[in-house]
Amino acid sequence: GSVGVDDNGDCDTADRTPSQKDANRNGIPCDIVIRLDPYGQGTYTILSDGNVDEDPDDEAYALESIHRSFVLAIGKLGVVFLIGIFVPLFMATGLIRNEMTSGTMHFMLAKPIARGEVFLYRLLGFYALAWVYLTLLIALLAIVSGLMGPSDGFFRFGDLGVWMSVWLASVMAITVYGMLFCTLGVMWKHGMVLALPFAAWELGMILTTLGAPDAAILRFSVIGWAMNIVDAGAALAWQDTPLLIQMGLWGGGNGPLQGAEALNVFWSTPGLDIGALGTIVVSMLVLLFQAAACWLLGSILFKSKEIE
Incomplete structure (x- = not known):
């Protein structure tokens, strides 16, 4: 136009x-x-x-683009990746294994409860704590950024859609990682050794999402699907961002404005080419399937293990 x-x-x-x-x-x-x-x-x-x-108004552009870059960077790297993967890594890996080696698992298995249910119930207790922690943390981040960010009013309500997508993506990521790492802990008493290479793989995948969000290799990860949810939520909440990036990179013909390159790095178009809402639905279904597959494998392994 x-x-x-x-x-x-x-x-x-x-x-x-x-x-x-x-x-x-x-x-x-x-x-x-x-x-x-x-x-x-x-x-x-x-x-x-x-x-x-x-x-152009360089100051106004810089404030807006840097704020959006901050929200995306904290949401993607700080919450969905770091908290989403490391909380389950340190808390869920030994969730079953520690009780197997200490002998306390005997008391739980003495009751007429299937081992698969015990596996699930232990994880549900972990999820109850992790999900509440995530909700409080993201709510605090949303309030602080909404009050401090550039806005015509006292609060940036336009960011809430992005924070909601960050919350949904982090909840789904913790769900899958919790199931996966707990399964690795059941598989071997040194489950952390098995989990660390996977965490390194996921680190490579999240870096890939920043440069090539539609890369096929991302389909073989958890974080790639979680990032799709964040990207789709940002696309719905900030529909003018692609135009904002191009205007900033052009900079009136005099080179990029402050904040344009950072926003260009952290902003990604949803990689499924099925629209923002379709991307969210498909990504959630894939993550739920991954969690269910990990639970099934973990239950089978748990049934085959002898309790010390």
Whole structure:
């Protein structure tokens, strides 16, 4: 569409011809045309009449882009990845194994309860604590960032959709990682040794999501599907972000504005090409399937183990 203004009056001057004032040939003098490239996967073509918006509000742009970068960085790396993987790594890996080696598992198995149910109940107790912790942490982050971020009002309500997607992604990630690491703990008494290489793999996958969110290798991870949920939630809440990034990278023709490159790194288009809502639904179903598969494998292994 047509945007931009002659912010300092050097486009609409008497010494410039009408053709010079309408260099992009859209019939509107001294403006900027921004067109979505239908073959560029979300890229834009910017056509300026010249001397238009060459001095944009750098401060306002920097505040907005840095705030969005902060929310995405904390949400993706800080909450979904670090907390989502390391809380289960240290708390769920020995959830069953510690009781197997200490002998206290005998008291639980003395009751007429299937081992698969014991496996599930122990994890549900862990989830109850982890999910409450996540909810309180994300609520605190949402309140602080909403109050401190740039806004016309006292609170940035537009960020709540992103934080909701971060909460959903982190809950799903902890669910799968908890099942997986607990299964590895049942498999071997040194389950942490088995879990650490997987954590390293997931670290590589989250770095891949920042540069290539549609890479096929991400389908063989947990964090790739969780990041799809965050990206889809951000796409629904901040629909103008792709345009904001392109405008910042262009910077009035004088190079990128402050915050544009950071936002470009942490923002990713949902990688499934089925729309934001479809991406959230499919990603949740895949993560639930992964959790169910880990529970089934863990239950089978638990049934075959002798209690010391």
